[in-house]
Amino acid sequence: MNDGANEPPVVDLSPLLTPASIAIVGASTDPNKIGAKPLKFLRKYGYGGAIHPVNPRGGVVDGLTCHTSVAEIDGPVDCAIVVTTAAHVLPALRDCAAKGVRAAVVISAGFAETGPQGMAAQAEMREIAAAGLRILGPNNQGTVNLGAATVVGFNPLLEALDGFRSGTIGLVSQSSGVGFGLMGLGLERGMGFAHLLTTGNEADLTFADCGLALLEREEVQVVAGAIEGIRDPATLRRLARRSHELGKPVVILKGATSKAGMRAAASHTGALAGHGAVFSAFCRQEGLIEADSVDALLDYAQAFASPRSRKTGTRTVAITGTGGTAVLMADALEREQFELPAPGAASIEKLRGTLPDIASLANPIDMTTANLGNRALFTDTARIVGAEGSYDTLIAVVGPAVAQSGLDYARQIVASADYLPSTVVTWTAPDGPGQDLLRANGILVIPSPQRLAAAMSGLRRFNEYGARRSAAAAALPDASAERRRKARDFLSQVATRQLAEHQARTLCAIWDLPFPRQTLAHDIDTAEAAAREIGFPVALKLQSAQIGHKTEIGGVVLNLKDADSVRAAAERLLNTAGLADDVKIDGVLVQEMVIGAGEVIVGGVKDPELGMAIMAGPGGTLAEVMQDVSFRLAPFDAREAECLCNETRLAALVHGVRGRPAWDAPALYRTIERIALMASELEDLVDEIDFNPLIVRRDGEGVVIVDALVVKI
């Protein structure tokens, strides 16, 4: 959509990550106060630049004389750490801006999270930022550059650590607790991070800003992040695009999926969204890799940061000396839809000459404990299967049975890592020097077979998205101001919030959506005449803006084959008993009876963070019971619509099931593309759209929408 031509420049994080000089505004002499921590950690980890404590009362902090204001500092200041009480933050930031400070980390809390007054203060902060001082926070705990051991902020975890192992993962988290927790758990696992940025309330710099800026940095090969509220979906899209342009994966754990929720909604679509389903769809659509747990986030990040494991694909070969663990690995691989094809006959012949008689030559290949006595057996085996050229991933399954010769085993795996495009290891035993050696050589090691398979699935997902993306760019029709104007004019004349079906149809006609032939009748005679005109059989549908689900109140009568049936049904509908007195009947729709190959539900619902989301799945009255839908953010093209449908059981249904005819799937995908275009163009005019069912006819015969629900804003 956005090709990047008019995008703002990527934020320069260097004043935060590699500042030459730092002011600490609110520096405290009391070592138990948060104001004392930034200086403590700068010194503890060996920061080499200039440090300027600032305190209006002056004094000496840990040997450094305090300036009474930022203005007083001699020379330039790259970064200010603000740890004052909330009331002093804005004046301090203004001082910083006046001084030409490039960036500020506002650790102080007491802003948007506390209510309207705090929100107003935070808005002022944003104005100061817009004038040039980039602000991280408020209500965050700063940044850590692990490569340069520079801590611009504080977190109690920093008390416990002695130093950092640095690496290529750039970590971003809105929540400081989550961010530092992830860093701590990752370091404990032997992972290496380049940077940690915590963004807090995001008055200025957002999660996506920071992720994007990290992605562009040479020392960062992977961005891993934890996000709660999405403040700028456009930058998040840009982050995803750059991720694939640069070949650097972005892994995200989304919080607040249980609370974000959709607003209470009258449609199916509303009831089916939620639980993070739209964010998950966003990730699939844009090529971000979503993690659903703390462990998965760390596993994926570790996988992507292991260069010799990066090219993981579907065709895997496992080599093991511990059969039981290999069985668990095979189970897990099957669950994640990896293949374990048997080696070819020629390879089997060579393996027979290499491995002991009791070895299993299927896949997984079980060397048995023979590998303990022969220190080249793994390498020989890997060379043989690698030479076959048909596998893309070598999986070494190691158990405690070889812990004694762990380093030898690890050396063999490292020596074999060039035989296949990708090598990964599951080592189901406590950590040891062998595992360290593998990690140091860029090979992914995860102790659990199931978590390894899941991480491999993340690697494959990234690679497949990249391949799909480079194969074909999205081909979206241009947005049309003309269509929008027509829709606005029409909607302004509709008095109710929920459109009657005939009104919905008029609206949809602007986007050329396919409907059956029909006439709105206000009396029995007109209904009969309309049915004769359309041709039998016909369906009759009660029309009222106040009735959402007509079927439930008996407001739909199908398959009327003659004039008498039409008259009887029209009479019953027009004089519908049992409805509340204040329900206004607009008439009955007389409609061509549409016999299709299958039914689909397509809806549009607004995600409060990401905008108009389109849902599709098997349709009809059972749509809500099936609960089998998936989402995409509008707009998108027909190919993306196909991906969307293939995430549901529509994948099987479109081919025709058990003798039923195949559907006109291309027409379905094209229609969903049109619906997505309509939904995106109506984003600020309409709250919900719901087509159920959309009837798909046989191959080549197109699709027809037989029931449409539109709810205005």
Added chain:
Amino acid sequence: MNDGANEPPVVDLSPLLTPASIAIVGASTDPNKIGAKPLKFLRKYGYGGAIHPVNPRGGVVDGLTCHTSVAEIDGPVDCAIVVTTAAHVLPALRDCAAKGVRAAVVISAGFAETGPQGMAAQAEMREIAAAGLRILGPNNQGTVNLGAATVVGFNPLLEALDGFRSGTIGLVSQSSGVGFGLMGLGLERGMGFAHLLTTGNEADLTFADCGLALLEREEVQVVAGAIEGIRDPATLRRLARRSHELGKPVVILKGATSKAGMRAAASHTGALAGHGAVFSAFCRQEGLIEADSVDALLDYAQAFASPRSRKTGTRTVAITGTGGTAVLMADALEREQFELPAPGAASIEKLRGTLPDIASLANPIDMTTANLGNRALFTDTARIVGAEGSYDTLIAVVGPAVAQSGLDYARQIVASADYLPSTVVTWTAPDGPGQDLLRANGILVIPSPQRLAAAMSGLRRFNEYGARRSAAAAALPDASAERRRKARDFLSQVATRQLAEHQARTLCAIWDLPFPRQTLAHDIDTAEAAAREIGFPVALKLQSAQIGHKTEIGGVVLNLKDADSVRAAAERLLNTAGLADDVKIDGVLVQEMVIGAGEVIVGGVKDPELGMAIMAGPGGTLAEVMQDVSFRLAPFDAREAECLCNETRLAALVHGVRGRPAWDAPALYRTIERIALMASELEDLVDEIDFNPLIVRRDGEGVVIVDALVVKI
């Protein structure tokens, strides 16, 4: 089913776990050989009993003089560790039996896993065992009693460890690599095990034998196991029953779910089984807790071994000082269907007086960083919500923000652990003394919110199963030899493997299964007469033992409303073109047209390990597309049938969806009970049973089977 009256006594594991004397048969003087390891580890970990090395060549092993045979040993021998080559194992075991040795651990490999010869040797081993010498193995690595630091066997992991932390978890694994790997990973996590038993090829003692024996031991509170092949489902059922009688959970990770597979099958049911679905159903049915990964197995075991976390239920209250992690916790709890109800008004009032203004009093309750300065804030908060009496589980969500005062925080949590029935902790930061203190006090600590929620779900599952079990015993009809005899006689007269529908119906009549009125017609006139007799509308169905899925070849014609339609349809079916010449047509079934409220598929398929499994789910032609089924092992009662149905979308469908009528659900469950009874009584006569659809009529109107497929063995 089995009330335990005729069950064999539980195996006495004491010669394996607490032997007073041990013989090492095949003891080696070469420290690199496996034969040298048992003695090494007995000494390393401080075994205090008598050790007797045995080697036909005599000699001195590490200061001990070898006996040349077991017979030569003075005094009784509790346990023999056999580490000879395979060829010497049987003679050695015979010697042991003659000597009166009580148990043997056969570490040697080269038996059933190598082919027919090895299988025969293993069968002999079983005979020796039957005479009194209990055998663990062959092809295993023995046992570890962590409480007494007694290692009866070997594994290289034992080289790396200095000693053991013991605890209450009894660990059993068929695979030694997996077993020792789990022990190593668990010890690394701070878990405590009572024993590890590896069972290998299971010539005598099985996984279930060992699990059951561990369960009965006082020092064991939880049994955790990894199993591949199930050799004795009856003992596994007994293990499950004792688990709930004793209130000691059993957690199992099943391997080889991708390979066990069902035999190639003609029916829907066959295609829908596999991937461990039947084993999962078995666990749900019997009250075993299934883990789907190494991490989950350890998490569950840890959870069950934490006494102050054991009573976890659905109503939870979370208290945190780190909001971001609490958000992740809330998401994970919602996913696992826990509730986080807000505190009552009185509690809110008290909390307001206790917590700072910026605290969040919803659930999770966020104390903010105020807890850092006030060392009783957590306890005060927990006391208030505990006094409310409406929560069953307190969740402390701790982040790295309090790592500096981790011990203080942990002490507060320990002090609060009596306020609610259950207390659990997620502490998203590297391990530290605070976490050790919590574990030492019997409180579950898991570093990831998502894994904590999953472990809590395991706790709740065990507790709910226990409550359900004690509420009502299963009420199964007795198996009937008379029905079995009738069925055997009838089936012996059927020439083809797959029964024609009318034959299937005859068979089903033995169990009084409900079918529609019908007549088998061999010509057009008879078909018409039958239709007149039954009353219009009718359905016509082609009958041929060679045709499984009639719908696909147009062999079913529904809703024929008059004689002419019946004649036309009968003519077409009886002269069906397009079928292979050798397909024999038995006639057409003229059947009452059954209009129901909904359709269900019910099938029976043989699991190679667990026996006849019954499947149910939404039915009709879309059953295979829906892939929405669940399983139970036959026989079971109507209440269990209801549980089975409720694991699928039938849970919603039976209530009637969107204005459709409610189903006769009790009749459905009763019919499934009858089908399960039939399947279990036919277990050795029939391979597959498939009813699709079984039509459920409106509430009170019963159910009817309209299509039945039965395949003989």
